[in-house]
Amino acid sequence: MNLKIDRSSPIPLHRQAEILLRDLITKEEYKEGKMLPNEVELSEQLRISRNTLRQSINTLVTEGLLIRKKGVGTRVAEKNLYSEATNWLSFSQEMKVLGVKIENFELHISKQAPTENARQFFEITNQVKVLRLERLRGKENFPFVYFHSEFNPKIRMDGTENFNRPLYEILENDYNIIVKTSREEIRASGANPFIAGKLEIEVGDPILIRKRFVSDINDLPIEYNIGWYRADSFSYKIESVRESRSFSSNF
Template sequence: MNFSIDHKNPLPLHIQAENLIRNLIKDPQYAGGKFLPNEIQLAKQLAISRSTLRHALNKLVYEGLLVRKKGVGTKVAEPAISSKSKNWLSFTQEMQARGIAIKNFELHVTWVNPDDNVANFFEINTAKKVLKLERLRGKQEGPFVYFISYFHPRVGLTGEEDFKRPLYDILEKEQHVVATLSKEEISAKAADKFIASKLEVEPGSPILLRKRFVYDQGDRPIEYNLGYYRADSFVYTVESRRE
């Protein structure tokens, strides 16, 4: 690949540098989160100033194609995981449909007293214990989502189930409970220390919080789910059609 700038070209140097780096990003050598050569090397190779190079890099960082880590370097951003609002599936099914192998980093099952939000959704008393399922999941390279699910006691889960299997398959095949409707809320927030430690980001880093309220065929609540996603690894796509 020709990686040089034509200094006689009237096209501004920073745009030429930007175009070259765009091509570099596509090179298999740098795909999947690999670090680019450092700024001094790149600027020297292209015979341009570091400020000109930074102009080009900043544009690509802004577009989400590069990720810059202070004191570490600049690397190619990994493709973000995408989730669509249409054709709702379980997380495992979503990832399988995209050919993404998912790793479970943590899995915890406990019985807890629900807080007011969960109790109000389930229309039960806070003294009534519910099953709480916590899962830290991601790709082989590292986690990108931390799930907390609460289940209505009516569902009949015991905590002994194999929760490495798709969740809604377990509900349907073992408990004869069919998850039919999902209502969701998406918001942006800063990671607190606990979530930051789980997702391996700095406290205060931007994350996406997806609240999912799941109902059965009779519109009865069965699951209250919180999903904390790394903002640099997840895109939520909404598809709408005008009729």
């Protein structure tokens, strides 16, 4: 690694450092996920202050090209995982299509009173307990989403199911339920202390919150699901098609 700042250039130092870092992270030795040298080492090699270097790094962090973790360092971001609004899939199916091997870091099963969203979706009372499934999932050594699912009590799931299997495979094969429709809501937010701890990020770091209201082929509400995703690891693509209309004008 040979990074040099041109002090005779009219380009500001932080901008030159940014350009050099952009080039550096495209090289094979700094492929996706690789840690950058620490800031002291980089600033000494570039012969600039750490504040100037940090300004350059912050730009790349904001763009999602670098990920900084307190007490660990800065690494090159891996390509974001994409989900599309059309022809939706379960999380396991999405990751399989992308060729991503998923690791389950945590699995919690309980029966509790429904949350307000689930209660309204299933049209039940607070006195009816629902099966709740919470999972921390991600790639190898990298959790990037925390899921919370609640299921309609009309489905006789009891929590003894093997949830290492894809969820909708369980519903179809074990309970003859074929999911069809997913109504989704997505918003950006800052991570609260609980989610920050699960996703190994800082409190207030950006996350995407994705809610799903899933129904079967008979329009029976099946699952209410909410996922908290690391914003540096997940993108959502929406393709909309505008219907063509014929207009006639009389003059």
